[in-house]
Amino acid sequence: NAGVTQTPKFQVLKTGQSMTLQCAQDMNHEYMSWYRQDPGMGLRLIHYSVGAGITDQGEVPNGYNVSRSTTEDFPLRLLSAAPSQTSVYFCASSWDGYEQYFGPGTRLTVT
Amino acid sequence: EDQVTQSPEALRLQEGESSSLNCSYTVSGLRGLFWYRQDPGKGPEFLFTLYSAGEEKEKERLKATLTKKESFLHITAPKPEDSATYLCAVQAKSGGSYIPTFGRGTSLIVHP
Numbered sequence: 001n002a003g004v005t006q007t008p009k010f011q012v013l014k015t016g017q018s019m020t021l022q023c024a025q026d027m028n029h030e031y032m033s034w035y036r037q038d039p040g041m042g043l044r045l046i047h048y049s050v051g052a053g054i055t056d057q058g059e060v061p062n063g064y065n066v067s068r069s070t071t072e073d074f075p076l077r078l079l080s081a082a083p084s085q086t087s088v089y090f091c092a093s094s095w096d097g098y099e100q101y102f103g104p105g106t107r108l109t110v111t
Numbered sequence: 112e113d114q115v116t117q118s119p120e121a122l123r124l125q126e127g128e129s130s131s132l133n134c135s136y137t138v139s140g141l142r143g144l145f146w147y148r149q150d151p152g153k154g155p156e157f158l159f160t161l162y163s164a165g166e167e168k169e170k171e172r173l174k175a176t177l178t179k180k181e182s183f184l185h186i187t188a189p190k191p192e193d194s195a196t197y198l199c200a201v202q203a204k205s206g207g208s209y210i211p212t213f214g215r216g217t218s219l220i221v222h223p
Binding site for chain 2: 042
């Protein structure tokens with residue numbers, strides 16, 4: 001089992017560029033979510049999904065889109081990158097919405 | 112608004128020196144309180160879920176307890192490998208929301 005995988009590990013974008021952060025899990029978990037982690041702010045939920053075809057907004061959804069076409073994959077799209085989106089992004093999955101398994105993270109810098 | 116406050120922000124211990132980390136919370140109906148461990152440059156790793164006041168869970172040198180207002184993570188005779196940031200999170204029952212609220216974490220350093 002690979003668990004939760006995220007690509008890329010590092011990314012530098014220029015303001016206005018778009019990109020997709022990839023997340024995949026091989027545990028057949030229904031729940032998947034995206035967080036951002038900023039110094040002094042803790043983890044904040046961006047979007048989450050409770051199953052294929054179902055997504056909902058978290059605490060800080062603006063500037064991000066998600067879709068869930070399969071149980072395994074949950075990509076996060078940055079529509080037009082801004083310096084305020086510089087952060088470390090974590091994807092997580094869960095069987096029941098309680099115990100979450102986190103990926104290794106993507107460190108994104110927007111210049 | 113759900114709130115989670117962790118204290119202290121940072122804690123330095125000598126190997127073998129037991130201590131406790133605190134997580135105080137305000138939530139309208141607790142669905143679950145979670146503890147995670149995070150090593151530098153890595154994603155959080157799940158430790159415990161607590162569901163109701165009075166509940167306790169243990170794993171090796173760690174013991175988590177829960178009251179109606181706070182949770183403690185007790186570390187008994189810590190070793191240098193226990194050094195990490197410990198995160199607390201709560202999930203509310205209201206409206207069927209799945210949104211957890213994380214605290215800012217306690218950075219623990221255990222010196223040999």
